[in-house]
Amino acid sequence: MPTAVLDLELTNLPPVITVKDHYTHAFILMRYKGKPVGKITLPVTNGCLKTEEYAEQMLTSAEAIVKKVFLHDYLQWSKTDLVDFVPPKATVAICTRNRTEDLKRCLESLMQLPDDGQEILVIDNAPSNDDTKILVGSYPTVRYVLEPRAGLDIARNRAIMEARNEILAFTDDDAVPDAMWLRALIKNFNTPLVMCVTGMTMPLELETEAQEIFERYSPFGKGFKRKKYTHNSHNPLQTGQIGAGANMAFRKSVLQAVGYFDEALDAGTPTESGGDHEYFARILIKGYQIIYEPEALSWHRHRRTMKETRKAIRGYGIGVYAFWTRLLVKEKEWGILKMPYAWFIHMQLPNLWRSMLKRPGSHPLHILLAEIEGCVLGPWKYFKSDKEKNKV
Template sequence: MKQSFDYQIRHIQLAESMDLPPISTNETGWYLVFWWRQIPIGHLFVEPGDVITPDELAEKCWQAIQPTLLAYRASQTESALTDGAATTRPANLQEVLSTTLSTYDLESLPAEVPISVVICTRNRAADLQIALQALKDLPCKPAEIVVVDNAPTDNSTARVVEKFPDVIYCHEPRPGLDIARNSGIRMATMPVMAYVDDDVQVHAHWAYHIWKTFQDESVAAMTGLVIAAELNTEAQLIFEKHWSFNRGYIDKTYDAAYLNRTLFAGPPIWEIGAGANMAFRRDLFATTGYFDERLDVGAAGCNGDSEMWFRILTHGYSVHYNPRAVVFHKHRQQLPALKKQLFSYMRGHTAAALIQQAYHPSAGYRRHVFKSLPLYYLHYLKAGFPSYGFRYQTIGMEIRGALSGVLFYLKNRNRPSQPNV
């Protein structure tokens, strides 16, 4: 029987009912995302062919949302659950959720918040139009939207932007995502600037939560939750299960303590979030510098975002992950495109790691690149042998990308990383 890679995504509002909808797994899998009103609190994969009773599904739902519920509870002075209920599903779960999460319910939103949204794009007009429309439809809108058209080969991006009179268009002729990001910094005028990819759609409360995060003056930068928009193909499923941008449903703060705690092994900065959904105080770049133009698409291939987060931490600032700032990302649909993407990811990964090693000699990135990473891939080469199906199909391209990143670093380590501003 041919394996099904078509997974239906269903968003389940637990505030409306605790009775989970029936699901059939005969021919399809399910990706269930649980919400309490506008707050995402967990997700669950149900595989094709799984036989699952309503009671079993309810228990799996509880297991998926329990860590989030306990984290929100721990941040409050009064406990919404008894100690005994920490590991068992409470009979009054809907009441517990309401009590615990009610402080995050938003009865009203400001019409606009003072943030600049920057979208860097190249020749993806259809995706861009969807992304811009989602931003324009927000009940709480960003004060400014900037589209950076990066080395386009046609005028399709400009034509899309013309449909949105308030959107600022910036033509950047030099190819490179971090070059485009830096152009966005120069164009933006608001005190907070957020980056989203052209293949995401923002959640209705996204702009508000970006702005709200920076009301904490200790926060210099932030990332948000990225949820898959569709899981219709094998490539999309591989990405979501093994390379997901989803960093969970619990607030996290990355600061100097995190940096020092992980320094020996090389801080896993890539865990902080994804460039598809990140934001910064605009004046931060005067201290940390701009994005490293040797990295990301058009150069090393990736990791300009995580290298920036690393620099932010080394300057003593903090980065906050806010899971209530949600976007929905459309993953690559076909395997060739995914393989190309993962080649770039690993090329940028090793190049950025060595750049970070040079920036902070005490960090353990050299050990990560030349010891931990080879052992990691040796494990996967053994585990995938001999068929190398599903996740293992991309291993060869990942290894080639990692090696290419080392060579890229050696060739470009003395090249200027910052723009002339």
């Protein structure tokens, strides 16, 4: 059954929340004074959720983060506050292809951002019609760029070349950034070693079983604690927990630091994904820092059908092994050779076992097998994609 997605402020909880009758549960993002502090799923009865019955449970689940936010507010202290730090201006880039309904929703959300001098850029990637161009024409403050070569990393590289500001923030066309999203990203570029900042992404809707499965198995949200990733504190070959391409920002000087995105990776190529995580890895390998900032909140519309979700998970398997292959053959990162074994033994095999035994909370077997199928195909897909790229 579908799940209502709610965004609640803990300091001002309504006694009763009414949702449509067909919802049996509510996925709740909890905030404290506007800052995300936790999430919880609660039952809904006859279209009603009485928060007074679950207030203690909600506060308990978010207690650690609430205490931290309360203390920081009381002391008026933040890890990103520097007296001489002037937030740089940003370019927001949306790489899109033939999804005007999603793109319109995304653009509407970007119109709600505070005006800090940012520019908004739409990279129309090998479209089959003029619908995106027509839509963008109705937003005078949005700049349209046609990129005729298909490929998400190709579109990202075009965005880097087109961006006029120091920071380049990426959001997906099927995402809805929060009003304070961009400011939350930018405030973390307060030291020159920070080359990338990622944000927290929550589900925009959970209307289908496929969306529920995706959110449980491969959530874009990476927790409610701000984290700093460095080469010394984190294995740069394991970038899945750092963030996602739907919610990330870079300095434009990243080009001089690590080069362009690899155009043999990600959507629109045989590898299907992996471009964002491979880029995170290169940033860490070069000795730079990546910050995960949960206050940089965005909402993502997950794929609605089981076929789309299974294809996406298979694609993630392809992408991981493809970007590992790229780092092995082009960057000579020999530590990659340990990664497939560790992932299969410590994660994939236990998940398969729990699924076959039908343990509570286990993932569907067909989803797990789709991911493993993708992993097997990943190296071959990368070589095929790289060969096709070099022919252009």
